[in-house]
Amino acid sequence: MKQPPSTPAAPGDHPGAEEISEFAEGLLPAHEADALSQHLDACAACQDVRASLDTVGEQLAALPAPARIPDDVAASIETALAAEQVSRETQEAAAATPRNVRAVPRETPFTRPQLRSGRRRVWLLALAAAVVLGIGGVAVPALLSSSPEDRTQAGEEHRLREHVQSLVPAASRSDDPGLTTKQSPGTLADKAGVMPSCVREALGRGARPLAVDPRYPYEGETGYLVVLPHGPRTPDGEPEKVDAYVVDRVCVQDSTKAGKVLLHRIYPRR
């Protein structure tokens, strides 16, 4: 959709609407703006384009504004946040527990793109019901826990480090090294040690991940975060450092695309 670089309009030659629009926004370099301004002075047709561009803006402003947020949408937000609240309180209560089942986050139901909101809300209601009924004491926090999704602030690096270190805390090193043994009943942990094949290919490493986050927000996109042991294991069975990879997750959804490592960092375990 790119045009050739714009040049000053020659006499008898009309500038494009896009150029006039950029001129109207003051985006053209001075010499081009001067030339276009002169052309506009003499060309009624282009003056009309210029006026019509203003009309576009006015018409957009005049479109009827959406009403207040619909009740059902507001209610589903309330439900989602109530589930978050439960998750937060449970996590705080579990903070003293050294063997933390949250070492590997699961895909959170309400952030999975495949699920349409209708089903998602049912999920949440089911979760809320489970909480109310006092069942699934371990499973519910494990389902709800997920990465912080901050797509907004600087400090991606810091955020990644914090996230990785929270995923593989040093406290977990007394656990069995293999993920599969780390599962708690009733969670979705069976997915944890399995990377999509395109992610594994992108990494060029077949090692079993210490943790994965299938939906890690990275630079405005969603990446697939994999944490692997860095270097040989130390005698106590756990490495001191980990490799963190953020892989473009487009390959997970589209098998024709190859996986690509967006970021690789080495962090010490905390």
Place this chain on the structure above:
Amino acid sequence: MADARGEAREGLRDADDRQLLSLHIRGDPEAFGELVRRHRDRLWAVALRTTGDREEAADAVQDAFVSAYRAAHTYRGGAAVTTWLHRITVNACLDLMRKASARRSTPTDDTARMERLLEPHESAAVPAEQQDLQRQLLAAMAELPAEQRAALVLVDMQGYPVAEAARILDVAVGTVKSRCARGRARLLPRIGHLRPEGAPAERNRTAGPSVPPPRDAAGASGTREGEQQP
């Protein structure tokens, strides 16, 4: 009112957004709900207009609030809380739209969805000719690259200052202006009948049309390419 937790505590109503956020971080169970009540209508409008789809907008706003709930501790106070919330919401919209555009087969889907946004009650009081124009504009909006659409939603439709739109979109002011300028130029053919006779919408001097024909050239592939631009 759909609030499960009813009205906010007295103290929360007096707190400003930043205070609410820090109350939330310190564990206050109601502070975030008050933030939601304050901002959800505006964020809904932005999401609905950006995605052009009720279900997608609902998902985006919910995802955004959940993200903000979790990431509250990363808010650094550089921008207003409302800017931060808008940014998360617009990102959630663009995220969902990218995924949806992979699922959707033709741009006509988008067009039909956008047009449905006008019906039924919102357009009741508007004259027929105006309604037709609005329909055309919404249809054309659906065919714009997502980033141009997001910029036009914030600046032209919602009336936010360009500087605020730039903070929300996390791009330079000039980038917002440029996205708006190019977006308006692409919408221009849709309001052709408002202009006097003989206006030269098609008389561009370059071979590559800066104003693409309404339907064929501005199809799905164009939209997707547009989204890839830096």
